[in-house]
Amino acid sequence: SGNRSETSFPTLAPQRAMVTQSHQALAEGLEPARINLTAKAQPPELNQSHIKALLPEEHGLHHVLRIDVTLSPRDPKAPGQFGRPVVVPRGKEKEAERRWKEGNFNVYLSDLIPVDRAIEDTRPVGCAEQLVHDNLPTTSVIMCFVDEVWSTLLRSVHSVLNRSPPHLIKEILLVDDFSTKDYLKGNLDKYMSQFPKVRILRLKERHGLIRARLAGAQNATGDVLTFLDSHVECNVGWLEPLLERVYLSRKKVACPVIEVINDKDMSYMTVDNFQRGIFVWPMNFGWRTIPPDIVAKNRIKETDIIRCPVMAGGLFSIDKNYFFELGTYDPGLDVWGGENMELSFKVWMCGGEIEIIPCSRVGHIFRNDNPYSFPKDRMKTVERNLVRVAEVWLDEYKELFYGHGDHLIDQGLDVGNLTEQRELRKKLKCKSFKWYLENVFPDLKAPIVRAKGVLINVALGKCISIENTTATLEDCDASSKLQQFNYTWLRLIKHGEWCLAPVPETRALRLHPCDNKNKGLRWLHKSTSVFQPELVNHIVFGNYHQLLCLEGNVSQKTLKVAACDPEKQYQKWKFEKYYED
Numbered sequence: 164s165g166n167r168s169e170t171s172f173p174t175l176a177p178q179r180a181m182v183t184q185s186h187q188a189l190a191e192g193l194e195p196a197r198i199n200l201t202a203k204a205q206p207p208e209l210n211q212s213h214i215k216a217l218l219p220e221e222h223g224l225h226h227v228l229r230i231d232v233t234l235s236p237r238d239p240k241a242p243g244q245f246g247r248p249v250v251v252p253r254g255k256e257k258e259a260e261r262r263w264k265e266g267n268f269n270v271y272l273s274d275l276i277p278v279d280r281a282i283e284d285t286r287p288v289g290c291a292e293q294l295v296h297d298n299l300p301t302t303s304v305i306m307c308f309v310d311e312v313w314s315t316l317l318r319s320v321h322s323v324l325n326r327s328p329p330h331l332i333k334e335i336l337l338v339d340d341f342s343t344k345d346y347l348k349g350n351l352d353k354y355m356s357q358f359p360k361v362r363i364l365r366l367k368e369r370h371g372l373i374r375a376r377l378a379g380a381q382n383a384t385g386d387v388l389t390f391l392d393s394h395v396e397c398n399v400g401w402l403e404p405l406l407e408r409v410y411l412s413r414k415k416v417a418c419p420v421i422e423v424i425n426d427k428d429m430s431y432m433t434v435d436n437f438q439r440g441i442f443v444w445p446m447n448f449g450w451r452t453i454p455p456d457i458v459a460k461n462r463i464k465e466t467d468i469i470r471c472p473v474m475a476g477g478l479f480s481i482d483k484n485y486f487f488e489l490g491t492y493d494p495g496l497d498v499w500g501g502e503n504m505e506l507s508f509k510v511w512m513c514g515g516e517i518e519i520i521p522c523s524r525v526g527h528i529f530r531n532d533n534p535y536s537f538p539k540d541r542m543k544t545v546e547r548n549l550v551r552v553a554e555v556w557l558d559e560y561k562e563l564f565y566g567h568g569d570h571l572i573d574q575g576l577d578v579g580n581l582t583e584q585r586e587l588r589k590k591l592k593c594k595s596f597k598w599y600l601e602n603v604f605p606d607l608k609a610p611i612v613r614a615k616g617v618l619i620n621v622a623l624g625k626c627i628s629i630e631n632t633t634a635t636l637e638d639c640d641a642s643s644k645l646q647q648f649n650y651t652w653l654r655l656i657k658h659g660e661w662c663l664a665p666v667p668e669t670r671a672l673r674l675h676p677c678d679n680k681n682k683g684l685r686w687l688h689k690s691t692s693v694f695q696p697e698l699v700n701h702i703v704f705g706n707y708h709q710l711l712c713l714e715g716n717v718s719q720k721t722l723k724v725a726a727c728d729p730e731k732q733y734q735k736w737k738f739e740k741y742y743e744d
């Protein structure tokens with residue numbers, strides 16, 4: 164989830180006017196188009212005693228903390244103060260360049276600017292006036308790191324200490340994921356000993372981010388867990404709005420708006436409002452702006468909470484007991500990546516919610532590459548994690564995941580045992596992925612097949628028809644059951660539970676029982692392609708290198724595979740309907 168570039172937003176069907184009924188809509192399972200993006204109403208799971216707790220006369224309310232000791236900084240003229248951009252001094256360019264790789268950002272400048280610099284209060288108007296409860300739960304702030312840059316780690320810790328109400332911070336847990344750098348040992352212990360709330364937990368071997376977070380969670384003593392990366396700057400009033408949400412409902416997982424600490428000049432940059440966390444196939448995280456017309460029509464305000472299909476992963480608050488009830492992260496996930504998907508699906512499908520809280524803002528250094536090593540291949544690690552997530556949570560939709568990452572189908576990755584995760588899903592009585600799509604992420608394009616209907620030969624105008632287990636060419640009849648096919652993401656041409664495939668010896672066509680793992684049943688077919696324009700509409704057996712194509716012979720009503728020929732019209736086919744773009 165590297166950068167903050169947004170993806171395009173498919174149009175939603177007309178929205179119901181007001182935002183205040185969002186939870187109601189979700190509870191009643193109304194049609195997807197009616198699900199609102201923001202959350203204002205009380206969630207349906209609130210019972211009477213919760214609602215009582217909301218009454219100001221029983222438990223007081225106060226304005227969010229506005230005191231920020233860094234707003235009158237020790238040294239207002241220091242570089243980077245107030246989040247301003249910094250320029251590398253003349254003559255220091257080489258050094259700055261050399262040090263970049265220590266963290267894959269401008270480490271030289273990070274060392275130059277104060278560890279407790281002020282940043283601009285980027286909250287939308289109205290946030291400072293918001294009320295929160297006096298009796299919010301306490302939190303343990305958990306920051307995992309491996310070989311983090313010294314000044315950046317310190318700045319992260321100072322920003323928490325300086326911009327949070329002290330009584331809400333039970334502790335700051337720094338989880339050292341087996342760093343190799345010396346300064347992260349003695350020096351760090353010494354520096355942090357000034358701050359009684361900071362505890363350092365040293366792992367004896369590299370756990371990877373995901374299991375390091377679990378180690379932190381197991382050692383946490385606060386009511387709420389707040390996870391942060393180790394290169395962040397928490398902004399004014401960031402904490403209370405997050406804890407307020409968890410307080411209102413323990414099943415809310417609250418995320419701040421993640422702003423940008425520029426990797427080149429270290430400036431603190433705000434981001435556009437109205438952004439949701441989403442994913443595109445094959446499960447790539449991204450942010451997507453809610454279109455202005457939907458914002459206008461629903462009168463969504465900048466301070467309104469935004470419900471998200473998925474979270475970015477790094478920064479969020481979650482009730483500690485709830486986190487353990489959910490079975491934490493799948494501990495089988497390795498090192499880095501995919502854990503945000505896993506937790507997001509788990510939260511939504513098992514009764515919780517994920518929200519972005521616009522009044523809570525935290526800066527983060529987005530980097531183009533991980534500055535630490537992966538014990539195994541990086542790509543493989545992330546893919547393996549995603550396969551675990553897909554196999555546990557996506558149900559029949561996992562085919563879309565596999566189908567969009569062509570390389571994933573045949574990889575035969577050993578993803579380990581999934582029994583416990585699947586049992587957990589059953590035990591928690593979690594809803595289906597179909598439910599998630601309909602109720603939480605209705606604007607995701609998730610067609611279960613790539614194409615379907617009759618399969619027509621372009622040159623002959625005849626359709627494939629099934630007789631017993633053989634395939635023949637007949638006059639097209641869209642209403643005939645014998646002519647119906649599905650082209651799946653796993654590249655099978657399915658007729659019910661039977662799959663079209665050539666007989667290796669004779670090259671004639673026959674039906675076989677379908678088997679997602681059998682490579683001998685896979686076909687490539689595209690209705691458009693920039694990469695293989697010459698074979699568009701061909702149905703290619705196996706892979707493009709073998710170049711065997713499905714071909715019709717009208718006089719004999721037969722089908723066979725033969726050497727592919729882009730010129731041969733008898734090799735061009737069309738399904739009745741395509742779902743791909």
Ligand code: UD2
Nearest residue numbers: 164307308309340371372392393475476477499500501527
């Ligand atoms: C994003 C998330 C990050 C995590 C990640 C993986 C944000 C802003 N960041 O990528 O939190 O969810 O996606 O899906 O949402 N670390 C360890 N041990 C390791 C590897 C990393 O402790 O083996 C630490 C690292 O020092 C850092 C944190 O984990 O503090 C996250 O790693 P990252 O900053 O490289 O991830 P990022 O921001 O690219």
Ligand code: MN
Nearest residue numbers: 392477527528
């Ligand atoms: Mn990060």
